Amino acid sequence: MSVRIKVHNLSFRYGAMEVLRGIDFMVQPGDFVGIIGPNGSGKSTLLKNMAALLTPSAGEIILNGKDLRRWPRRSLARQLALVGQERSAGFNFLVEDVVAMGRYPYQERFSSPKEADRRAVERAMHLTGCYHLRERELFSLSGGERQRVILARALAQETPCLLLDEPTSFLDLGYQVELLELLQSLNREEGLTIIVVMHDLNLASRYCGRLLMLSQGKIYACGMPEEVLTRDHIRSVYRTEVMIDPHPLDGSPQIIPFAAGAALRQNHGCPKVHIIGGGGSATPLINELVLAGVPLSAGVLTVGDSDWATARRFGLEMVEETPFAPISSARHQDNLALIKGAAAVVLAPLFIGPGNLLNLEAAATALEEKKPVYLINEPPVEERDFTGGRGIELYRALIEKGAQLITRAELGQIARPEEREGN
């Protein structure tokens, strides 16, 4: 029991409106695919095409080597089960009767349920944890319980593949996670192939093995969650600025939105600024400049350091050094290369030790290359030096060579050169 679905050059139009264009992808047996994308991107339409509820206007969907259009409905119902979005308002059926409807594609009319039917229904109710609800009426259940009953019906269909259209939409957090963990275990333990349309990117990222990101009816990105859920993709598809952190448990990218896309436009086209920091000294500066819409690069930062985490969260171009190792000359050269590509350099009030003196050297090199260098000296360098004076010396040399001391409050002006010149 396995399914292989190949979507080939699929297009779909509602009347004159083209909803899907040139969709190409494969689903392998055992996949857990999440279809994501903004409202109106064609997610549900794609799923409905795959469930043969809609017929492609061009291209084809091949299920196990045969065009979907050539599958008789009844046989198809033994391959694909659907948990759709529409929920009718009325009709108070018993839970057990609803789940038993899943056996429709296997039953002859008027024949009483066979042993296999009974087993499938009971198993589906046990798997979804609604066995104890079997004598209850549908309308006495909560939204989460009702969704589980509908899922149980789909499982009673005993198909190798399950299609779900935003199954968590109207559920609270508890039920959302519960449902997705259930799907995950069905996928891992029963080998069920799952294709699910999701709105919640973080849950999709955590539970889906592969994501398909749609935008305006086309595939914008496809792959592992970390390949698809990038800051750039989300900015252009959802028009939203986000930071991305790995999930502490499994490393799946987790998204924290912080600004509407348009909000950062005021500094669009602003030249890049390079930030030298470490130990958390650069984090408030990075936060502020990112919010102001200033493109940034950073270096040299130590892997695992909180500045490094901040830079990664915003997807900044940066130079990384191994923890507990001094900055190597190779990384120093990389840092200088980034500085070359920037219009200005900001030196954060970092703690200076023998391992990161090269970061001060990098600022000095920037000055020699006539790049403006801004220093933030709060707390003062005397309190931050752990090199027995060598750091203080280098810092003072920077000031002598033309680095400007600014306060945190003046940082925003870097992003608006015309104001600075006006002053």
Place this chain on the structure above:
Amino acid sequence: MRGKRLLFFTVMLVLAIAAVLWATGTGAIRISPGAVARVFWDLLGGGLTPGDTAQTIIWQVRFPRVILGFLVGAALAAAGAAFQGLLQNPLADAYTLGVSSGAALGATAAILLLPETGLSFTFLVPLFGFCGALLALFIVYQMGRVGGRLPVVTVLLAGVVISSFFSAMISLAMIFAGEQMRSVFFWLVGGLSQRGWTYVAIIIPYLLIGLALLVYLARDLNIILLGEEEALSLGVEVERVKKIVLVAASLITAGAVSVSGMIGFIGLIVPHAMRILIGPDHRFLYPAAMLGGGIFLVAADTFARTVISPAEVPVGIITAFLGAPFFIYLLRRHREKYRF
């Protein structure tokens, strides 16, 4: 629930038999239910004994009327259950959909246009009625359809419009009917008086075919009620099922309207009452509605012919008088739980 269903059907069956015996015994000459049962027993055993008055009254006059009442009640209720279920609307029935008016218009046309030719004429009336019902249904379907779907609101609006329009046409036809107006009028008002075994024979094929189709598709309809897309993905041929159910319910309605005219209320309230009692599963709802509708119309008709005896009250008045309070009682008792 399963035990509850068994109990429910046992009670309903007993009630149905009791209602038939009681109704058959009730009239100008009162015959006790026991005596009625004995007469049936004799009839089953040896046929008619010539000269037995009780037997003649029961077999020739009352029993066909009671049976016809039961069949018409069963037909209207089953068709109502199908219309309500299919359109997922508590207000849908053969009247609100215009199907009854269509059947009435067809039957009126038959009465007025065809010269009366005895038996074949009696059989042609329901056929014309069915054509009228289908015509109404077709127009409502075309008017109510929006982009391949059948939204309830537009269907009901179209139904009400067609219903009024056809009723107006019937009234107009009656004005031009001349001396035949009387026969059309008495037929339209609805009722079961002067209906012998011929009418039972007329309605039976319509009922049998229509009900067979409804029961055949009961499981499919259940699945459709929980969502049409999922029903498709379960392998149900949704559009075909919907069309067949509509035609079958119209067939049943046409049969009923053709023999008894317009009897309202049964198709609307009996399905609701039964749904409150045993749930929405159409595999059980259809038989329940048939029993309930049959019992209800038999009881109502018995009242209609005895309450101001020897005159008769049109049975439609009785169905409304009995039905409304009963329905309100059920609704009040189950208001919190009832979700259609």
